Amino acid sequence: MQSFSSCLYRVPASKNYYFRVRFREFERLAKQPQTNDHFVASLKTSDPDDALLLSRYLITHLKRIASSYPFLVVDVGVGGITHNRVPFRSWFKTQFLQLLSCSYTALRLERPGGGEISTAQLKPQQVELDPLITLLNQILHQTNLQQLTPLSVTTPQLASKNPPKRAEMRLERCVQQFYDSKFREVGMSAQQQYRTSLGFLTEVLGAGFDVRLLTHSQSQIVKSRILTLTSGRKNVGGTGGLLSVKSVNKYLTNMSTFCDWLVEQRQLLTKNPFTGTLLKMDSRTQMRRRAFDEREVSAILSYQPQHKLEAIEFRDAANWLPAIALYSGMRLNEIAGLQLRDVRNENGVWFFDLSNHRLKTENSNRYIPIHSELIRRGLLDYVGQVRLNGHTSLFPDLTCGPDRQSRDGIGSSVGKWFNRTLLSRIGIDKDLEKRRFIMVDFHCCRYTVASQFKLHGVPAYIAKQVLGHELDGDITWGVYAGNVSTKLAALQAAIEVLKYEL
Numbered sequence: 001m002q003s004f005s006s007c008l009y010r011v012p013a014s015k016n017y018y019f020r021v022r023f024r025e026f027e028r029l030a031k032q033p034q035t036n037d038h039f040v041a042s043l044k045t046s047d048p049d050d051a052l053l054l055s056r057y058l059i060t061h062l063k064r065i066a067s068s069y070p071f072l073v074v075d076v077g078v079g080g081i082t083h084n085r086v087p088f089r090s091w092f093k094t095q096f097l098q099l100l101s102c103s104y105t106a107l108r109l110e111r112p113g114g115g116e117i118s119t120a121q122l123k124p125q126q127v128e129l130d131p132l133i134t135l136l137n138q139i140l141h142q143t144n145l146q147q148l149t150p151l152s153v154t155t156p157q158l159a160s161k162n163p164p165k166r167a168e169m170r171l172e173r174c175v176q177q178f179y180d181s182k183f184r185e186v187g188m189s190a191q192q193q194y195r196t197s198l199g200f201l202t203e204v205l206g207a208g209f210d211v212r213l214l215t216h217s218q219s220q221i222v223k224s225r226i227l228t229l230t231s232g233r234k235n236v237g238g239t240g241g242l243l244s245v246k247s248v249n250k251y252l253t254n255m256s257t258f259c260d261w262l263v264e265q266r267q268l269l270t271k272n273p274f275t276g277t278l279l280k281m282d283s284r285t286q287m288r289r290r291a292f293d294e295r296e297v298s299a300i301l302s303y304q305p306q307h308k309l310e311a312i313e314f315r316d317a318a319n320w321l322p323a324i325a326l327y328s329g330m331r332l333n334e335i336a337g338l339q340l341r342d343v344r345n346e347n348g349v350w351f352f353d354l355s356n357h358r359l360k361t362e363n364s365n366r367y368i369p370i371h372s373e374l375i376r377r378g379l380l381d382y383v384g385q386v387r388l389n390g391h392t393s394l395f396p397d398l399t400c401g402p403d404r405q406s407r408d409g410i411g412s413s414v415g416k417w418f419n420r421t422l423l424s425r426i427g428i429d430k431d432l433e434k435r436r437f438i439m440v441d442f443h444c445c446r447y448t449v450a451s452q453f454k455l456h457g458v459p460a461y462i463a464k465q466v467l468g469h470e471l472d473g474d475i476t477w478g479v480y481a482g483n484v485s486t487k488l489a490a491l492q493a494a495i496e497v498l499k500y501e502l
Contacts, residue, residue: 008043008055017043017051019058019096023089026062030069032088039089041096050109053435057103058096064242064279065095068224106241107435169268172207178261189409197254200226211268214259219273226251245279246286252277287439291451297326297500299426300445306425311417317395320382321414322422322445327371327498328352329449329467332442336411338394343370343383349488350375354468366468369492418442449498456497466494 009018020040027034043054070086104111167173175198183191204222205214229243243251256274263269292300300322305311311318317336324335334354342353350370370379386394393399398410419441423430433440446467453463463469 007059008051009040014042015046017045017048017055019043019055021059021062023092026066026092027088029063029066030088032069039092039096041093041100043100045109050107053107053109054100054103056437057107058099060245061099061242062092062096064227064245064248065099066092067279068227169210169212170207171202171205171209171211174211174262174266174268175202175258177266178258181261181265182257187409193250194254194258197251198258200229200251201255201258211262214262214269214273216273219255219277222255223252223277244287245281249278249281252279287434287437289439289441289444289447291448292326292444294501296426296428297448298502300422301326301500301502303422303426310421311414314395314397314413314417316382317398317411317414318417320379320395321411322418322442323374323377324379325442325445326448326500327374328368328495329446329453330354330368331446331468332411332415333409334468336395336398336409336414340383340387340392340394343380343394346488349492350380351488351491366465367488367491368466369488369495371495371498373498415442452498453494458494458497462490462494466491 007019007021009020010016011018018040019042020038023037023039024034026039043051045051045054069088069091103109168177178198179191179194182194186194201222202209204225205218226243226248231241231243231247252274256272256277259269259272259274263272303322305315305318321332321335324330325332328335330352338352342356344351344353352368352370354368355365383394386396389396398413419430423440428440430440450463450467453466
């Protein structure tokens with residue numbers, strides 16, 4: 001038996017590849033007794049690349065699905081309600097077959113001839129909810145279980161039995177108070193993420209939920225609901241898939257931050273019920289960025305809009321932002337937010353001054369020397385022209401445009417144009433990259449600069465200073481105090497190693 005990955009096999013008697021994993025990991029996620037047995041099934045393809053993509057896709061989604069394993073199924077019949085335990089392995093096989101069927105579409109792969117899986121045959125029988133709820137409520141009434149609240153189809157929230165008498169204990173009120181406190185510290189993008197995450201928490205638990213009753217059990221219910229959410233982005237098959245592990249963890253992290261606030265600031269909880277709820281990140285199937293190669297860098301730096309209406313509303317920004325990113329490593333919104341006063345000269349060294357900006361981290365406030373190639377391309381002449389026109393922003397077409405209040409920052413329009421139009425026109429197939437679990441976008445300019453620094457042996461503490469990363473250990477790199485020109489000279493030497501074949 002020849003192994004091509006940890007879960008991909010081919011046997012001599014078959015031309016197809018097989019998917020083979022231990023039940024143990026999935027049984028652990030499903031909270032079932034763990035065994036050392038294997039699950040083996042054909043992927044119905046003889047193509048090694050397709051098989052590898054399928055196996056990665058299946059591993060990622062099966063782990064997520066296993067954590068929501070239903071222990072019981074309920075059947076409603078004329079004789080009443082019956083419930084049966086669902087054998088984990090048969091349930092797992094059904095989930096595998098359903099995933100395998102949809103994975104060909106999701107990954108845009110050619111379906112195998114013959115033996116095509118019919119998802120219609122795999123769908124569980126639909127149960128009418130009205131008779132189910134009626135029968136359950138009759139049972140509750142007959143057994144006089146007063147401590148249980150009658151079920152309701154129209155109220156799926158996990159509302160507490162007795163709403164809190166004090167309004168300040170209501171989840172809705174606490175979330176708003178958290179916003180009032182936290183939003184002073186974070187930018188618009190983070191604010192929107194908190195609103196999305198905590199809005200969903202409120203939707204599941206109910207606006208009137210008493211936050212003092214929030215327990216680990218309820219956090220698990222919320223987590224299971226998050227795992228059913230679909231992404232707003234389209235996958236390579238043109239359809240919306242489930243949230244990625246990273247997105248699920250973003251929901252859970254934001255909810256955990258809120259609960260930390262309830263513990264530490266409001267003292268309404270004694271411990272955080274969302275502790276330990278994050279999903280494990282599998283590096284093999286997580287999207288990652290890459291650096292641009294020399295051909296791609298050359299194409300980006302020489303690119304000109306191919307239609308008179310392309311990037312017409314921000315033509316100057318479209319011309320300069322990619323070049324500045326590739327010759328500085330600055331983030332998209334750091335460049336887009338530059339003011340004319342941020343372009344400075346100290347003892348003959350031109351540099352961008354980010355020391356007074358509200359940026360991602362404290363280390364983002366820094367000085368970045370302007371590369372000689374940017375000066376050769378006419379950046380200083382452009383600065384002078386913008387100043388003559390009476391503007392204060394380096395890119396007034398962005399600060400005066402619709403992105404001024406965008407949650408993604410004022411550079412979002414340039415980012416979308418770069419990601420959707422420019423990359424496609426220089427020959428980068430983003431769908432193909434995505435199948436390889438690679439994300440290619442504007443931020444890859446920053447990865448390119450970091451790679452060049454490493455290639456040319458730039459000391460790590462200088463590279464981190466230029467890129468605005470946190471400095472490790474006890475290294476002190478005080479760019480903002482004393483003898484600025486000496487430190488700028490060292491930073492300038494690092495910047496000038498960025499040389500591309502044009």
